[in-house]
Amino acid sequence: MNAREVAHAALAAAEGEAEAVAHVERSGLARFASSEVHQPTLIDNAVVTLRVVRGSRTGVATTNKVDGDGLAELARRAADAAETAPADETFPGLALPAEPPQVGGADEETAGLGPDDQARLAAAAIDAAGDVPAFGFFTSGVTELAVASSTGILVGQEMTDATALVVAADEERSGYAEQTAWRAGNVDPASVAREAAAKAERTAGSAEIEPGAYGAVLEPYALAELIEYFAHDSFGALGLLEERSYLSGRLGEQIFDEKISIADDSLDPRGLPKSFDFEGTPKQRVALVEDGIARGVVWDRTTAAQAGNGVQSTGHAPPLESRDWGPLPYALSIAAGEAESVDELAGLVGDGIYITRLHYLGVVHPHQGIITGMTRDGTFRIRDGEIAEPLVNLRFTVAVPELLGEVHGLTRGVALVNSQNFYGERYPYGVLAPALASARFRITGVGSKPGI
C-alpha cells in the first residue's frame, strides 16, 4: 500500500472524528569507513499515526502493522487514549481541507535506485578520495507522507532525496564535504570526495590560536548548522510563546545586519520541497528575518490557538511525536549575497579564521541565542585576506545575534545542507545557505588536531 492508502485505511478503521498520518519509507544507506562499506542498511517500513478526537479530548496511537487487524487494534488503542484524556479547551480541532501547493521534490530515477546503485555511488566517492581514506555514506530514499482526516482532508506527497557525505581523513588531517538534492542526479559523490580530500590535504600541521573574538568566514555547512540550532528555539512559535526565543519581544526590530534575510520556504525547488505539514495544512513561505529585521516565526494550529491573536497556522506542524518542540522551520533558507567565492569573503575579513563545519553544538542560553560547539574538518587562519595555515579544532561560544550583527558579506551561491540524521522515520529536510563573512566569531578554547 502507498501512504495515501494506508492513511485512508487507518481513518476508515476509526470511529468518529479522527486524523491519520501515514509515513512510508524505502531507503538504502551505504555507510563507509576507511574506504570500505561497513554499515550498509536497507529500510522498508510503513508507519501510521492515528489521532482520535472525542469532543476536545484526543488520543494518539502509532503502528507499523497496516493490515486490517493491525489497523483495528490501532483504532482501539487511539480511542482508549482519547477516552482517557481530560478535556482540552485549547484544542483547535482538526484542520479543514485546503488545496496544497504543487511542488516538486520527487524524482523517478532517484526512487528507482537500489542497493547496487547505492553501493556503486558510495564506491565512486571512495575511489575519488584517492590516497586519503574516506568516511561517510551515500544514501537515497523515497518517502511518502499522507494525511487523511474525518474533516475531509486526503493529501499525499512522494519525496525523494539523496545525500553523499565524505570526511576524508587520516591521522593528521581531515576535510569535509556533502551534497544533498531531491534528484540523485544532482549529487556527485566523486566531486564530494574530491572536495573533502582537497580540504584534508591542507589541514596537516595545524596550529593553535589564542581564544578571543575573530573575524570569520563560515562555509555553508557551518552556517547552516548554527542557524538551525538557533532556529530551534527562536524561529518557532512555541519558543516565542514560552519566551525562549531571541525574537520574543523583538518582532519588528532590527536584530541582525541588514544583509541578513532568512525565510522558511518549503516551496523552493532548490531545497527539499514539501506541500503540506503533519496536520495536512498547506505549506507557506514564512519570512523570519528581512534585511536584518525580525519578521515572524512559523506556526501550527496548536500554537496559533494558544496565541489567540488571530494568527493562523503557516503549515509547520511537526510529527505528533515531536510536538513538544512545537512548529519548527524545516526548510530554512538564508538569502545569498554578492560575493563570488569564499576567497572573496576571506578578503573582506582580512585577518581571522575560516571554518568549514561544526560539531556537537549545544545551546547554552536560548533566549540570548548563545551556542557552543567545535569546529572540525577544515579550520584555517585568514591572513592578509587570504586563507592561510590550518588550525586545530576550536571551541566556540557565540551569540548568534552578535555573529550576524556585523556581516561583511555572503556568497552569491548557496548550498543545500542536509539536516536529517535519519533517526526514526525518514523525512528529508535541509538548509539553503551561502557562505558568510562575519566581524565576530568568539573562540573560547582549543581542541585536538584534525584527523581521526
Next chain:
Amino acid sequence: MRDLCAAAIDAATGAGAEYADARVVLKRTQLVATKNGRVERLGDSESEGIGVRVLVAGAWGFACDRRLSADGARDAALRACAFARAAPGNHSRALTPINPQTGSHRSAFEQDPFEVPLGDKVDLCLRADEALAGPDVVVRQTMVRAQREHKLLLTSEGTEVEQELVECGGGVDCAAARDGVFQLRSYPSAHVGSSCQSGWEYVVGLDLVGEAPRVTEQAAALLQADPCPSAITTVVLDADQVALQVHESVGHPTELDRVYGTEASYAGTSFLKPHDLGSLRYGSELMNITADATTRGGLGSFAFDDEGVPAARTAVVEDGRLTGFLTSRETAARLGSGHGGSMRADGWNRMPLVRMTNLHLEPGEGTLDDLLGDVDDGVYMETNRSWSIDDKRLNFQFGTQVAWEIKGGKLGKMLRDATYTGITPVFWGSLDAVAGRESWRLYGLTNCGKGQPGQSAHVSHGAAPARFRNVQIGVKT
C-alpha cells in the same frame, strides 16, 4: 518468531552468507506528557519487524522488513546479501568466537507499567504539573513513559536467545522567565527525565508531585541569582552531572568502533588508540569506571547483547588507568582482546552498533557534605543544561541548570548560567574525591545518538557526587 528467524538464516546462508543473524523485535511504548496543565501527548506506539545481518565474503549487509512473514524474512535476508555483495572495499572481517548461546530472559519488575491505566498516568502528570505552578513560571512540563521490547535473536552459529525488557520513567521540568532572563530546572534529571529497567514502582518512587515545588522554587530563585563567574577553581558536581560527564568523556571514547574510526563521519572518533589499553593514564587513582550489563534496573542491562554475547561486568578504567574498551565481536577480534558484549540495535530496522551498556563511576567514600567541607572556595553544580564535546571526546563544555558558590566548606549563594570546560584526561586527572555508596545513584537516559542512519540507545550510569580541582568555569575569552 523462531520460524521466521530460521527462514531468514536459511535464506542468507543459502545465498552465500558465511555468517547471518536475524532479530525479530516487537516494541511497544507509551507516553503521557503534560504542559501547563493540559495533556500535550497521550500516545501508544508499537513497531515490529525483522532485521537480518549477513557477512558475505567478509562484507556486512543489513536489511529489514516490517512484515513478520516467511516472505518478509526471506526478502530481508536476500536483500542483505545483495547489499553486502555490492559493498565496495577490501573486506576481511573476523568475529571473535563465542559458544552458541541459548536462553531466555525477562527483566524484573513488580508492577507491569502497561497494566497501569492510562488514566492513572494522566492523573499523576496533571497533579505534578499543578504542583509546579508558581510566580514567574512560564512552562510546566511533566512526562511519564513505559516501554516493552520483546526480541528473539538467531544466528547461523546456533545462538538462539529470547528476551523481554521492560522499562519506564518520568520527570518534571519548570521554566521561569522575567526581564529577559530564562531559567530551567528539572527533576530527577534533565532531558526527558530518568528511566529505569523496572516496573511502575520506579515512577512511583520518583515522587514527581512531592519534588515539583522544590523544582519551581529553584527555577524562580535562579531569576534573581548572579551569573556564575569565570575562574579556575574547585568544582563539585552532583551525581546527575557526573553521570553525563562519564557518558560523554568516558563512555563514547571507549567505544572501540569509534577508536577504529567507523563513526568518523557522524558521532566522531576517540582520542584513545588501541595500544593505549593497559597503559593510558585516564584520570586520578580515584577514577574507577565499570561497564556492567548486569546492573539491576540499568537501561543497558540484558542477558545477551544483539550478537548473542552474554552480559558481563568489566572494568574500563581501574585506578585511573585504561583497562578496557566497549567492543563488538568484530572489534574485539581486531583488537585481540575482549569478547564483544556491547552490541545493541535501536529496534528491528537498524544494524547493531557498539553501544554503552551501563557505565558507572564506582563510588568512593563520604558524603556530599564531606566533599564540600574540604573546599575553601569553589562552585557546586547540579543537573545538566547544555553539553558539547569535540569529535575525539577531548575538549568539552558542559553547563548546569543551577550552581552554588562554596565558601569555607559550605554552600553559599545560588548562581545561574554555570558552565565548565576542560580536556578529558586532564579533567579526570583532577578528580580528588568521589562520594560513597550511599550517595551513588543510577540515572537512565534514552537519547544517546549514534550511527547513520541514526539510532537512539537507552543507557544507564551510576554515579555519586565528585570533586575536581583547578577547573575552568565560565567562558575563557
